Amino acid sequence: MLPFFYRAKALAFLSFVLAGFFFLGQRGDMNNTDFFMKQAHRAAEIQMDTFIAAGLETYLNHLSSHLESFAVDADLLPFFRGNTAHEPQVRERWKQFLRLHAHVPYVYFANYEGKLFFEPNADLPEGYDARRRPWFRHALLNPGRVTWTPPYTEIPTGKKVLSAVMALQDPDSGQNLGVLSMDLGIEELESLLARIPLPENSFLGILASDGQLVASSHPEKMKALLAHPSSLLAIMSGETNVFHENPETQLLITTRLLPQPHWRIIQGLPQSAWQLPHAPNRKIAFFLMVTTLGLYLFLRFLELRSIHKQVLDFENHINVLRTEAPPLPSPSPAPLFPLADLCTRMAEDCRRGDEKIRILQSRLDTLIQKAPMGIFRSSPQGRFSEVNPAMAQILEYDSPEDLIHNMHDIERELYLDQQDRKVLQNRLLQGHILDFPTRFRKKNGTIGHACITAYPEYGPDGRIFSIWGFFTDISRQYQLEGQLRRMALTDRLTELPNRRSFMDLLVREAGRFCRYGAPFTLLVLNVDQFRDINADYGHITGDKILCALAEAFTSVLRSCDTLARIDGDTFAIHLAETPLDEGLSVALRIQEHIHGLHWTEPPDLKITLSIGATAPHETLRCPDLLLQEAEGLMYAVKKKGGKGMLPLPAKSRTFYS
Structure with missing residues (x-):
């Protein structure tokens, strides 16, 4: 019978039975708790009713x-109607009442003009109007x-009071x-609550209809209770509940609503006054479960000990066979843990894999x-979360942390053209x-050029x-490209556009003429006998003459015209929006x-x-x-001796400006 108790199926069945017994015991304990709670509620309600009927009400x-x-006193009615001659008689009646009721500090009457008569008499602030006082307005609600x-x-006294109005x-x-x-003073009402006999650590409290605390025998306990919104809601709705004053103390809360005044009376009884029974059924079930589990483990231990002894006997038998008999094949491992060797090898492989991952992560x-280019990680909202030192150095920040902390909006603070950030995000939706x-804009405000390669992480x-x-x-690189572009398109001596640049301009202007019919005039100018000038005065002087001629040409032309040096001593001029006859007038003016x-030299x-x-x-x-x-045409003029132009200008020309 012993193997039955430590088999897995038997253990599962036994655990299910004990768990069911434990559940039934718990349900029984819950029913007992509910019964005793109802008894405690009933006793608290009886005590509350006795207190309300015999004391407060x-x-x-x-x-x-x-x-x-x-x-309704006929002797006081004339005074109430406004006859002040009866004031001494009224005050005498009020004094008699106050002597018999020392807990009442004041009796007073206010007419509808706001004038106040009260006993005992005291000075009132200047401009006092009784109609503004809360007790006056409250009385008008129920005349x-x-x-x-x-x-x-x-x-007059600055004390907290209640008024019967x-x-x-x-x-x-x-x-x-x-x-x-x-x-009626609040202190007098609290004194009345304190005189009511209650169990130790109990309290009584009174709440107004708006939830305001009127009085309490233990104000600090009431304030702790009202500090919980759920407790205040339960009290105002008339529910009976259990309030946890602290982890060790529980209070049974009972409430009653007075018809007049509209107060809610609250009674709190400590746990000692309604001690609930313990849960014996649940404890017994738990004890049986622990005992059965211990018995199962003990029997399992005996079984494993027996198996271990059999394994040792088997190994000894194998050793005897190896020494006294021919060699035998290696015995299969003991069936106790057939996957132990496999698990060990897998654990070692995992350890080696983790070590390789750490090495690769360190190298990465x-x-x-140390990468020379900037590497970054940013959020779609426009904040850097990770950057390398090269990124901070490119943007001229002190450190990567300084860059992450001080750049709050990449689109506004980094990109010179904010549309670039939006274009980049739209392209990321399609891939890398x-x-x-x-x-981009650096920290000091200077502008730079960059090339970005980005990949989204989903x-x-x-x-x-x-x-x-x-x-x-x-x-x-961009600066060098600009310099090369200027060198390729600009004459080094005169800093005018060269032949390549001028031909690009002619291509564009010819296209405008073909599309829109925009006219222009092309002039080619050559310096006569310039080789003789170089031979007589030297190339340096010749270079100075060419620079002076470039300045002289520019002074005559408009800002929309283009002057270029297309050969050694040959210049070309593009006159924008100028017909040929007006262009000849310009050529004549330049020549003159x-x-x-x-x-001078x-x-x-x-x-x-x-x-x-x-x-x-x-x-x-x-x-x-x-x-x-x-x-x-220019060379035809030179063959005729130079100092002229072709075609010849007409006699009447429009003014060129």
């Missing part, structure tokens, strides 16, 4: 009856009935006469930290980005969680201006020009042919 009804007797106000501060009406005319009231971190050019919801990228500073120049030098002019028309639109025609 009798006390309040006694004061209310006196106030009603004052209201002809005695009602109790919530707690308020009384003006009654709005008076003339029994003959029905006219409103005023408000009659008497005060070193590579990122390679070599995205952009301009979250579990399929949205972009973060962006990984490489930030390469190509500002130096240059011929009239006086050279050498002083006897005279410069003349040979000019060829042309303009596009229906049969001549090609830029190369336009330049070829203008050059041909």
